Amino acid sequence: MSGRKLCALAMALVTCSASTFPAAAYGIDGGVARNVVAKEASGAGEARASADSEAPLTGADVAASFDKAEFYAEEDDPVLLPYASHAASVYPMTMSDELKYFGSFESGNYDQGFSYGDGYHALGYYQFDHRYGLQDFLVACYNYDSRTYAMLAWLTSDVDLTVETMYDNAAGALTEMGCRVEDSWHAAYAANPQNFSALQDGWQYETYCAPAIRYLESRGLQMAERRDCIKGLCGGLYSLFGSGGWRRFVGGQFAGVNYAGAGLNNTMSDGEFAATLCNYVVDNVELFYPSQQQYHQGWQNRYRAELEACLGFLAYPSDIDHSAWYAASYDFVTERDIMKGYSDGRFGPYDSITRGQVVTILWRCVGEPVMGALPFYDVPAGEYYSRAIAWAASEGLAAGYGDGSFAPDKPVTREELAVFLQRFAVWKNPSLASFDSNSLSGFPDASKVSPFAVSALSWCVDRGLISGVAGMLEPQDGAWRASMAAMMTTLYRNYAL
Known part of the structure; x- marks a missing residue:
């Protein structure tokens, strides 16, 4: 649940009896004790990968030990307070x-037991912490299917895991309660691995991802069409820093302070x-959590790695700058298959x-109809643009x-592109035909526009498709593919084409 997982450089093996459930139920030889004391390798608790590492950062690289209580100490959200209620339900998802x-930066293992990296507080794929929601989750699993998860029945009694100690530092081993909780977890997983994993997914989504999405939408952000990795990024941040603490990064009121956040829009x-x-997050986590210096590098590395992971899911071509002016377009x-990249994997924004590409893009906008003959001698059948030009x-x-x-x-000129766009828009929606005939008057090079394109360029400027380049129209210059993407996005968003 929080951002901890077994540190790649520090592992603890603990002694524990298997008194509650048969050890064989979860793949451990009966009667074989688990090892004894926590061993810490050199550099344990620190992130291994530096920001300059040539290899991509992974969950193992950025794992860092930390105590979730230090991040949640100032929370007042009942979802995140200890042992709020056992009435919550869960469903498999x-x-x-x-x-x-983001789970790969926490545990990434649905059967994960207590470990050194989380201070022996958390279990499972999302590191459910016994002080903040582990018992609620396990009770909800029992209520969901009491037969399959009968081993969790004892957690419905008066026991309160939030006040229990799972690990005895002096003995270097799990406590009796820690053993019982961990054994119960492993037994539940062994009873139905697929279902127990899906229940973990369902709990994580409803407890963290969904509230994060709702909060952002309450601030006017449209999240429904965002990719899953963006929703996962937000859910993980909400889980890590708490429903209040994460507002420092996304904006909002918290602990009497109004945080501007990252400026998402x-x-x-x-x-x-x-x-x-x-x-x-990378630039401000030190500012927002100055007393927790031991975690700064680990979480900076984590969110560098999370950015790489998100961009990997978004599958940006190597020549696309995700922060460039054309990125949203x-x-x-591309999400609507209006424009596509080249066969070599590039998009070629600049x-x-x-002319063939322009007409093909417009043709895709209307469902690629098959109609008409080829009236031009230099447009043979069988080319990618042939049917589009015929249409x-x-x-x-x-x-x-x-x-x-x-x-x-032939590269299309800016004024030719204006003609294509005006014809297409008015063809689809005749009510868009009107425009301000004086819209070119503010451009010093307006006199260079060819007579056939004056109306079209005036229309494009008036409708916000063309704004000029450094104050100039440059009508005979070529147009970039990125510019075409921006113009098509404007047409769709502003005029519902």
Whole structure:
């Protein structure tokens, strides 16, 4: 649940009896004691990977020991306070790998027992902590299926795990209660591994991911169409720092202070969202938690790694900058298959877009209809743009040149692109035909616009599709693929095309 997992550089093996349930029930030879004292390797509790590491950061690299109580000490949210209620219910839910990716930075093991890395406080994939919700979860599992999870019945009695000690530091071993709780966990997993794992997913989602999403939506952020990795990022942050503490990073009132947060907004692409939030955590966790210096490097490394993980799920081509001006538009058009990349994996944001590419993009917007003949001598059948150009010509959206050619591989000029876009928009929605005929008057190079494109460029400027380059129209210059993505995004968002 919180961000702890077994530290890759420090492991503890503890002695414990298997008195409550047969050891064989969870794959341990009966009567074989578990080992004795906590052993700490050199550098235990510190993150191994540095920010300059050439290899991608992983959960093992950024694992750091920490006590969840230090992060939750100031919380007043009943969801996060100890032993609030055993009335909560749970249901199985299989989360996508993308939604639960952050679990790899916590435990990543549904059958995880108590370990050194979490101070012998937490169990399972999401590190459910006995002081904050472990018992609630286990009681909910028993209530869900009392036959399968009969080994959890004892937790419905007067026992209160929040005040119990799971590990005896002097003895270097789990306490009797720690053994009983851990044995119960392993037995529940062994009883039905798939179901018990799905119950962990369901509890994590309803207790942390869903409230995080609801909170962001209460602040005006639209989360429904965000990728699962973005929702997982937010749920993990909420789990780690608490429902109040995480507001330091996402914005809001907490402990009498109004935090601006990272400045998340709806215009951000998923990549921008992840980069903005993760980088804000990296840059500010020391400021917000000055007394917990032992955790700073581990959590900075964790959120560097979480950013890499999110971008991996988002599958950005190598030539796409997730923080660039076009990133949100790139997400918009590629998620809707309006624009696609090249066969070599690139998108080519600053490549000149060709006339054939422009018409193909418009054709995709209407479902790729098959219609019309090919009226241009330089457009053979079988090319990626052939059917698109046939459609555009039949609908009067592509007229070609006077010599009967279309020049599909020729880079489109900015004024030609304006003509394509105006024709397409008005064809789809005739009510968009009107425009301010004086919209070009503020551009010093307005006189350079070809006569055939004056109306179209005026329309594009008036409708907010074109704003100029450094105050100039540059009508005969080529247009970037990134610019096309931005224009199509504006058309869809502003005019519901």
